[in-house]
Amino acid sequence: MNELMRRLELRVPVVQAPMAGGITTPELVAAVSEAGGLGSLGAAYLTPAQLVEAGAAVRALTARPFAVNLFVPALLPRVTPEEVAAAEAELAPLHAELGLPPPALPGRVQEDFEAQFRAVLELRPAALSFAFGRLGAGRIAALRGAGIMSIGTATSHTEAQALARDGVDAVVLQGNAAGGHRGGWAHDDLSELAFLIRRVTLSGRVPVIAAGGIMDAADVRAALGAGASLVQCGTAFLRAREAGTPAAYRSALAAAGPGATVLTRAFSGRPARGLANRVTAQLASPLPYPLQNALTRELRAAAARAGRAEFLSLWAGEGSARGQEGTASQILRTLWPGA
Ligand SMILES: Cc1cc2nc3c(=O)[nH]c(=O)nc-3n(C[C@H](O)[C@H](O)[C@H](O)COP(=O)(O)O)c2cc1C
Known part of the structure; x- marks a missing residue:
């Protein structure tokens, strides 16, 4: 003790x-x-x-x-309209796949x-x-x-x-x-x-x-x-x-072998470790935290509802x-x- x-x-x-x-x-x-x-x-x-x-x-x-x-x-990072547009454009095809309207950075992050x-x-x-x-x-x-x-x-x-x-x-x-x-x-x-x-x-x-x-x-x-x-x-x-782990997240964890995790900024703009998926592979120009986190929120929520693990932030450690x-x-x- x-x-x-x-x-x-x-x-x-x-x-x-x-x-x-x-x-x-x-x-x-x-x-x-x-x-x-x-x-x-x-x-x-x-x-x-x-x-x-x-x-x-x-x-x-x-x-x-x-x-x-x-x-x-922290103080909110400054970004240019071009950087926001680039991050939104990268996300747009994933939104389309889930039947969501095009992504837009919310005012409140x-x-x-x-x-x-x-x-x-x-x-x-x-x-x-x-x-x-x-x-x-x-x-x-x-x-x-x-x-x-x-x-x-x-x-x-x-x-x-x-x-x-x-x-x-x-x-x-x-x-x-x-x-x-x-x-x-x-x-x-x-x-x-x-x-x-x-x-x-x-x-x-x-x-x-x-x-x-x-x-x-x-x-x-x-x-x-x-x-x-x-x-x-x-x-x-x-x-x-x-x-409260969603079902699709649980299945991805159950299927993951050793070495399945990566350090990624794709979901939030801050480095985080999780199971590799389409988002970690495809989003190459995320905005800094917390902007990217706010930008991807809709995608993650829709993916959880639809049971689509390839669009979820599957945070997990190397011991998963x-x-x-x-x-x-x-x-x-x-x-x-x-x-
Ligand atoms: C899904 C998930 C969400 C996490 N969210 C938070 C959080 O909200 N706040 C926090 O301080 N740490 C958070 N962490 C990090 C944990 O506090 C802790 O450092 C980490 O889980 C330890 O590594 P392990 O996952 O290998 O046990 C999170 C970790 C995971 C796996």
């Missing part, structure tokens, strides 16, 4: 990763927390009202601690972060984890005042040190095998996980939550052995019964071929047999 486990009242040193976009349903979050791990609600794409509602739905299912996760916004942050303060989950940037000392102090732990995301030693200076309670360290978006903002080492854990824990400034490619009990033991306090697993929970179906608590037991 380490300090982080004690503070988060965990019986199992496993965090179920937040996965924005409807995968981390209240049912999944609650099932993991109820089984002794830390469930996390991926709330980056939720409105403040939806965030509070989802948090209440978790609380209706469990009295145990859980986390909420947000994306820290991301949620109101300040309002989301206020909703988190109101909800008071055990922890707020965040990716894509720094919250700053003021917001971290506000969280502490509300009894909410702050957990940043780093992809390198440099980013981990910056978060430690800001006063976060823990850092999620993403190794190169991790599924989903690269969560850093300044410098991505794309290092192998064990190397990254050793490098960051050596300085001992901040507890580490290790993420990326952790799919079974041996992986968990290796990460803890390298110095991590907890592990965070996303891909391992994608096929959980309680997860080792993923299993089951309930969240069964999956947690494969990660930590004592769960």
Whole structure:
């Protein structure tokens, strides 16, 4: 039992990763927390009202601690009309295939972060984890005042040190095998996980939550052995019964062999790891994040409705071929047999 486990009242040193976009349903979050791990609600794409509602739905299912996760916004990138037109033109044939009107960049490209942050303060989950940037000392102090732990995301030693200076309670360290978006903002080492854990824990400034490619009990033991306090697993929970993963996504995961993932900017404009498909192969000139993310939203929603995995963002880590179906608590037991 380490300090982080004690503070988060965990019986199992496993965090179920937040996965924005409807995968981390209240049912999944609650099932993991109820089984002794830390469930996390991926709330980056939720409105403040939806965030509070989802948090209440978790609380209706469990009295145990859980986390909420947000994306820290950056200044909106400047793009020329020609760049927008090029990205829209590349997407147009895919829209046509799904019977959608031609793509057009929406006016509103991301949620109101300040309002989301206020909703988190109101909800008071055990922890707020965040990716894509720094919250700053003021917001971290506000969280502490509300009894909410702050957990940043780093992809390198440099980013981990910056978060430690800001006063976060823990850092999620993403190794190169991790599924989903690269969560850093300044410098991505794309290092192998064990190397990254050793490098960051050596300085001992901040507890580490290790993420990326952790799919079974041996992986968990290796990460803890390298110095991590907890592990965070996303891909391992994608096929959980309680997860909101669409059927076509589940089938693609079940069929994926080793080496099926690529790092791509095609869907969102930020590098993310997922199963290769037509979008990752065909979209070569994406706009910067969050513009591309907003531009491809309609395609992804229509693809999910139509069950067309070739147009879905199939975020998954390099361990995806080792993923299993089951309930969240069964999956947690494969990660930590004592769960
Ligand atoms: C489908 C999917 C969605 C993700 N969404 C988020 C997110 O909303 N916020 C976040 O901080 N990390 C997100 N991640 C990254 C995870 O926090 C974690 O770093 C990653 O899943 C670890 O690698 P693994 O997938 O090999 O377990 C996502 C990962 C996946 C697979």
